[in-house]
Amino acid sequence: MWGKRDDMVVHQVDPYNAEPPPRALAGEDTTAVDTFYSRNHGSVPEIDPDAWTLRVDGLVDRPATFGLDDLRRLFTEHTETATLQCAGNRRAGLIEVRDIPGEAPWGPAATATARWAGVRVADLLRHVGVHHDATDVAFTGADIATSPATGAPYGGSIPARKALMPEVLLAWSMNGEPLPAIHGAPVRVVAPGYIGARSVKWLERITVQEEPSDNFFQASTYRLLPPEVDPSSTGPGDGVALGLVAVNSDVLSPDDGAQVPAGPTTVTGYAFAGGDRTVVRVDVSTDDGQTWRQAELAAQLSPWAWRHWSATVEVPRGDVTVLARAWDSSAALQPERPEHVWNPKGYVNNSWARVHLHGV
Amino acid sequence: MWGKRDDMVVHQVDPYNAEPPPRALAGEDTTAVDTFYSRNHGSVPEIDPDAWTLRVDGLVDRPATFGLDDLRRLFTEHTETATLQCAGNRRAGLIEVRDIPGEAPWGPAATATARWAGVRVADLLRHVGVHHDATDVAFTGADIATSPATGAPYGGSIPARKALMPEVLLAWSMNGEPLPAIHGAPVRVVAPGYIGARSVKWLERITVQEEPSDNFFQASTYRLLPPEVDPSSTGPGDGVALGLVAVNSDVLSPDDGAQVPAGPTTVTGYAFAGGDRTVVRVDVSTDDGQTWRQAELAAQLSPWAWRHWSATVEVPRGDVTVLARAWDSSAALQPERPEHVWNPKGYVNNSWARVHLHGV
Numbered sequence: 001m002w003g004k005r006d007d008m009v010v011h012q013v014d015p016y017n018a019e020p021p022p023r024a025l026a027g028e029d030t031t032a033v034d035t036f037y038s039r040n041h042g043s044v045p046e047i048d049p050d051a052w053t054l055r056v057d058g059l060v061d062r063p064a065t066f067g068l069d070d071l072r073r074l075f076t077e078h079t080e081t082a083t084l085q086c087a088g089n090r091r092a093g094l095i096e097v098r099d100i101p102g103e104a105p106w107g108p109a110a111t112a113t114a115r116w117a118g119v120r121v122a123d124l125l126r127h128v129g130v131h132h133d134a135t136d137v138a139f140t141g142a143d144i145a146t147s148p149a150t151g152a153p154y155g156g157s158i159p160a161r162k163a164l165m166p167e168v169l170l171a172w173s174m175n176g177e178p179l180p181a182i183h184g185a186p187v188r189v190v191a192p193g194y195i196g197a198r199s200v201k202w203l204e205r206i207t208v209q210e211e212p213s214d215n216f217f218q219a220s221t222y223r224l225l226p227p228e229v230d231p232s233s234t235g236p237g238d239g240v241a242l243g244l245v246a247v248n249s250d251v252l253s254p255d256d257g258a259q260v261p262a263g264p265t266t267v268t269g270y271a272f273a274g275g276d277r278t279v280v281r282v283d284v285s286t287d288d289g290q291t292w293r294q295a296e297l298a299a300q301l302s303p304w305a306w307r308h309w310s311a312t313v314e315v316p317r318g319d320v321t322v323l324a325r326a327w328d329s330s331a332a333l334q335p336e337r338p339e340h341v342w343n344p345k346g347y348v349n350n351s352w353a354r355v356h357l358h359g360v
Numbered sequence: 361m362w363g364k365r366d367d368m369v370v371h372q373v374d375p376y377n378a379e380p381p382p383r384a385l386a387g388e389d390t391t392a393v394d395t396f397y398s399r400n401h402g403s404v405p406e407i408d409p410d411a412w413t414l415r416v417d418g419l420v421d422r423p424a425t426f427g428l429d430d431l432r433r434l435f436t437e438h439t440e441t442a443t444l445q446c447a448g449n450r451r452a453g454l455i456e457v458r459d460i461p462g463e464a465p466w467g468p469a470a471t472a473t474a475r476w477a478g479v480r481v482a483d484l485l486r487h488v489g490v491h492h493d494a495t496d497v498a499f500t501g502a503d504i505a506t507s508p509a510t511g512a513p514y515g516g517s518i519p520a521r522k523a524l525m526p527e528v529l530l531a532w533s534m535n536g537e538p539l540p541a542i543h544g545a546p547v548r549v550v551a552p553g554y555i556g557a558r559s560v561k562w563l564e565r566i567t568v569q570e571e572p573s574d575n576f577f578q579a580s581t582y583r584l585l586p587p588e589v590d591p592s593s594t595g596p597g598d599g600v601a602l603g604l605v606a607v608n609s610d611v612l613s614p615d616d617g618a619q620v621p622a623g624p625t626t627v628t629g630y631a632f633a634g635g636d637r638t639v640v641r642v643d644v645s646t647d648d649g650q651t652w653r654q655a656e657l658a659a660q661l662s663p664w665a666w667r668h669w670s671a672t673v674e675v676p677r678g679d680v681t682v683l684a685r686a687w688d689s690s691a692a693l694q695p696e697r698p699e700h701v702w703n704p705k706g707y708v709n710n711s712w713a714r715v716h717l718h719g720v
Contacts, residue, residue: 161636224691226641226654240640244690274690276521276635280600281586289700294586330604330634331584331708333695340649341693348691 002044002182005034011104015040015147016182019109026252026268027308029301030081031112033175038182039086039110041154041217042143045202049186054170058138058208061129068186071170074127075119080167082192082304083272084199086110087222087242090250090349093338100346108250108353111272113305116190118171121206122164130160130208137163138213139189139200145216155215156198156222158191158243160208167192167304170203192304193274195242197222212241224343231344245274247334248350249282249309249326254357262317262359269295269353271326272306281327284311286320289336289352295324315359324353362404362542365394371464375400375507376542379469386612386628387668389661390441391472393535398542399446399470401514401577402503405562409546414530418498418568421489428546431530434487435479440527442552442664443632444559446470447582447602450610450709453698460706468610468713471632473665476550478531481566482524490520490568497523498573499549499560510576516558517573518551518603527552527664530563552664553634555602557582572601584703591704605634607694608710609642609669609686614717622677622719629655629713631686632666641687644671646680649696649712655684675719684713 001008001016008018019037028035049068057063066074089110091103121137138157145154162168169190172179179185184201191198197217212218214236223239225231249271254260271279278300283292295309313322325334335341338351361368361376368378379397388395409428417423426434449470451463481497498517505514522528529550532539539545544561551558557577572578574596583599585591609631614620631639638660643652655669673682685694695701698711 159636224641224687226643227652240687240689240691242691244637246688246690246692275637276519277604281584283586292587327584327600328606329600330606331600331602331701332606332692332710333701335693336696336700340696341691350692 002038003034003180004038009107011106012147015042016044017104019107022107022109022250022252023255025109025112025270029298029308030114030175033177033180036112036114036183037086037110039196040143041145041147043146044181045142046181047142047186047202052186054187054203055205056124056128059131059134059210060208064128071119075123077117078120078166078169079115079117080169080190080192080304081113081115081302082167082190083111083113083306084196085245085248085272087195087197087347090248091346093351094342094346094349097338097342100344103346108252111270111306113301114174115176116169116171117173118169118187120166121168121170121189122166124170124206125164125208133210134160134208136160136209136212138207138209139203140205140207141200142202142204150216152216154200154217155213156200156218157213158194158198162191162194193245193276195222195245198243221345222347223345224347225345227342227344229344242347245272246348246350247273247277247279247326247328247332249324249334250353251322251324251355254355256355259358259360260315262315264312265315265357266310266312267322268308268310269324270306270308273326273328277328277330278303279307279326280329282309283325284313285323286313288321289323315357317359320357320359322355322357362398363394363540364398369467371466372507375402376404377464379467382467382469382610382612383615385469385472385630389658389668390474390535393537393540396472396474396543397446397470399556400503401505401507403506404541405502406541407502407546407562412546414547414563415565416484416488419491419494419570420568424488431479435483437477438480438526438529439475439477440529440550440552440664441473441475441662442527442550443471443473443666444556445605445608445632447555447557447707450608451706453711454702454706454709457698457702460704463706468612471630471666473661474534475536476529476531477533478529478547480526481528481530481549482526484530484566485524485568493570494520494568496520496569496572498567498569499563500565500567501560502562502564505576512576514560514577515573515575516560516578518554518558520568522551522554553605553636555582555605558603581705582707583705584707585705587702587704589704602707605632606708606710607631607633607637607639607686607688607692609684609694610713611682611684611715614715616715619718619720620675622675624672625675625717626670626672627682628668628670629684630666630668633686633688637688637690638663639667639686640689642669643685644673645683646673648681649683675717677719680717680719682715682717
């Protein structure tokens, strides 16, 4: 379905929501298009690229409408390697603490990395002229939300300060191939360092404004609620809007629960830090956090990409739990337990990674 | 001494290193100059403002030297409310876990907030023309380090991307008064969201370059080392350079160990998040983290400032521990215990705040 590999874990068929098995991401600097997770709130729009237009309006000097040819003619193409991470990534670990009804049990593979190519949002914004009082840049897609059924197009915003940075793209290409329909063709936003929800697919409109987006998916969901709140009783503005990504990591291989030969075993995973931060260290423990050793970190592909890591641990006969935890370039460390970060919508589980192995 | 209040906790006389009692910061949006912590590595230079010059060189089109009058004439004055936090803030909590020889036991008051006024580093850099390949902007002060005795001027760098942001100032004024000698007169850097060590005082030189500063205080110290390393055996580049500030918080009143009347007691503190992040929530617990309630947050003074918080807790007769923990706008939470973040130089203790009260 949608050109994805056969072993995708499909959380929902329409809207299509699916992630690969964690091991499919292991050791791969960039993620193949057929393996890249897909998170949607409506059916995939069918858009004729020749008829597609992008409207740019709001607090700009020269509101304008662009076709694909206009974007290609007016602006230089740039490529950026960037990781996208769904705010619901690793929700399954929170559901183990307490149920989260109505939300998909995403594992750690709602995180993936691609080489995106397209034009800079900054170049487009400078072309139309942004007013000095602008604080936010809102994006609206062509997809109509059915889950939940808002009946309105999907959208969201990022701060103008971010939108003017060179890494924020209107992407038409993914890993050197034309952007596929399931990932937002003909043009999507790629806002590195922000939750995937802000990288709006099937982009149709950019609005420069003085406040964050009031779209349902920013004002009423993708928000951190305190544990005691019933999410069905909340309204726009309750809790805290998510945006930047917090430092996170998980194990990709071996599988959680795997039997492995007793003795040295290589454990691999990824770590990711949002915003202007990068991953600087990953620690691994097999004695419940009493002692830690540093994992080997793979190269930093770009300031906006995850880092893979690996460590060889000694697996005894019987059960052992492998813990992993990442530090970002501010020396921020992941919090210890999912109980600490549990929230009613199940976002941003960035507690320490835990996999159980059985040595035989 | 140096115009500071009489009850400063003086960790060292020369270089002068001192912080106020925590309660002196409680509830004060900005910190009086006489209360603002002071962290130094050398004696305070005496600089004649009329003779002072600033050299700007490196990867720039037009290297230049500026006097104070030049800065005032060429550039617009801007004011920014910003919090500075020493990377050693709250080290005392790490020393309780394991001793950290040779490093001062800073409490939570190596954090303070002022209204800084001066010119934007970005305006100065645009005036001299920054090369496209520049990645870092290095600052050098007039102070010669004696603790440790490097015999060389103090310095450090920030990414060029940050230096070109409007909030980074060359400040000559603090809370509306001329910058005092102890805080870097006539001109210091204020780099909001970065560890205080990067806000170089007694500034004499700005160098635009292609790599981070190789100054001792960036290449060889102010680095996060793994717990097992002996810091006396390390060299330049070991561990990870600190830079951006991780989310943190502490209690400012009542004092740790205070006797208070049993019944409702108001606990107050601060929380701070570095970089582009702000504090969005603070939780307080009196049952060892089993349950939490949200503190009241004071207004966000600027994107670069701490937020004070307060909560009324029920203090029983006998001993009780009050825990506090902050969340930043990426939904990053402070890690639980100082044992988790302990490191050989004692930097970035951002574990949950803990104060012990005794109800009578």
